[in-house]
Amino acid sequence: MPTRGHEVAGTVVDSTGKPKPVGGRPWIYVDSVSQPTMTVYSPKGRNTGAAVVVFPGGGYFVLAIDLEGTEACDWLTSKGITCVLLKYRVPCFRLGPYRDCRTALLDAQRTVGLLRSQAARWHVDPNKIGVLGFSAGGHMVAAISTHFDRRLYRPVDAADSVSCRPDFAIALYPGHLAVREKGFVLNPDLRITRRTPPTLLIQAENDPVDPVENSIVYHAALRKAGVPVELHLFAKGGHAFGLRRTSFPITEWPALAERWLESIGVISK
Numbered sequence: 001m002p003t004r005g006h007e008v009a010g011t012v013v014d015s016t017g018k019p020k021p022v023g024g025r026p027w028i029y030v031d032s033v034s035q036p037t038m039t040v041y042s043p044k045g046r047n048t049g050a051a052v053v054v055f056p057g058g059g060y061f062v063l064a065i066d067l068e069g070t071e072a073c074d075w076l077t078s079k080g081i082t083c084v085l086l087k088y089r090v091p092c093f094r095l096g097p098y099r100d101c102r103t104a105l106l107d108a109q110r111t112v113g114l115l116r117s118q119a120a121r122w123h124v125d126p127n128k129i130g131v132l133g134f135s136a137g138g139h140m141v142a143a144i145s146t147h148f149d150r151r152l153y154r155p156v157d158a159a160d161s162v163s164c165r166p167d168f169a170i171a172l173y174p175g176h177l178a179v180r181e182k183g184f185v186l187n188p189d190l191r192i193t194r195r196t197p198p199t200l201l202i203q204a205e206n207d208p209v210d211p212v213e214n215s216i217v218y219h220a221a222l223r224k225a226g227v228p229v230e231l232h233l234f235a236k237g238g239h240a241f242g243l244r245r246t247s248f249p250i251t252e253w254p255a256l257a258e259r260w261l262e263s264i265g266v267i268s269k
Contacts, residue, residue: 007032009065023244027067029058033090036107038114040122041073041083048267049125051082053111053166057135057240059175060092060101067242068134075243075254076132081267082124086111088140100143100176100189101136106153108144109164113151117159128266130168130197135210135240138174142218145169145197146190168266169199170257171218173239175210178217186221198228200260202253204237230260 009030011019019026038053054076056068063069065087073083086108092101112129119126133141148165155161178184186192199222203215215231222229237250245251261267 007034022067022241023246025244027242028065029062030065030087031062031090033063033087036089036110037087038111039085039087041077041085042122043080043082044077046080047082047123048080048128049123050080050128050130050261050266051084051115051119051122051124052076052170053084053086053108053115053129053131055086055088055104055108055131055133055137055140057133057137057173057175058090060090060104060136063087063090064134064240064242067240067244068137071243072132072134079258079267082122084111084115100139100187102152104136104140105143105147106151108140109148109151110153110156110160112144112148112164112166113159113162116164117162128167130170130266131166132170132172133174134172134242135175138171138210138214139176141166141169141171141199142174142177142187142190145199146192165195166197168261168264169197170260171199171201171215172253173203173207173210174201174214174218177214178211180211180213184211184213184217186217190218190221192221192225192227194226196222196225196227198264199230200257201229201231202234202250202256203232204234204239204241204248204250206236207239209239228264232256 088107234250
């Protein structure tokens, strides 16, 4: 087993040791990340000025770095959107009572602030910076959407004086938004206000990992606070499908996301 601080990558396998495919292909994880990094991918062709910071999932233990990372960036850059892939620190050895990972949130705050402070360098509109996350990364989307008023770490430089509030947020099959043990009530760490950014939620009803109540409870709380929110629930699709094509209608979610981004004025047709 690798020791903490020695980053490793590997292919996800099943109980027999064979690669566990998604959409007919295996996927890769990254483990033992002690030094967070942000990788910027510029748009291909037309630049809309929008940017998205991507949070891969992995239960705060590993990062699904291609399935829920680089493949999301390929899609975003093809639509004229700058993509920033955040490789945040995992595993998270100090999880709160609702599996809130403080170090990951710190990394997210720092990344959004850095991107906004250097928007001109990357040809990004500082008012069109959003976040997108899968599974645990979906929880990170909600965490930074509700924890942006102050940094949770000692300021490093001028970038930490810039707002780290996302202008929009997209969460796919998010976890840790509802507390199962209390009848699926909102995670009390998520302090939703009217300043929480417009949000898109997408999940399958038959998700075997993160119950669909996570999206439903968060959606209800956003509505109550007057935050623009859109929720798409599909009968089938499971968990951790990323952007890979399957036979289920949920596989068309990127087109839904594009139309939603158009509807809130982030991109144009």
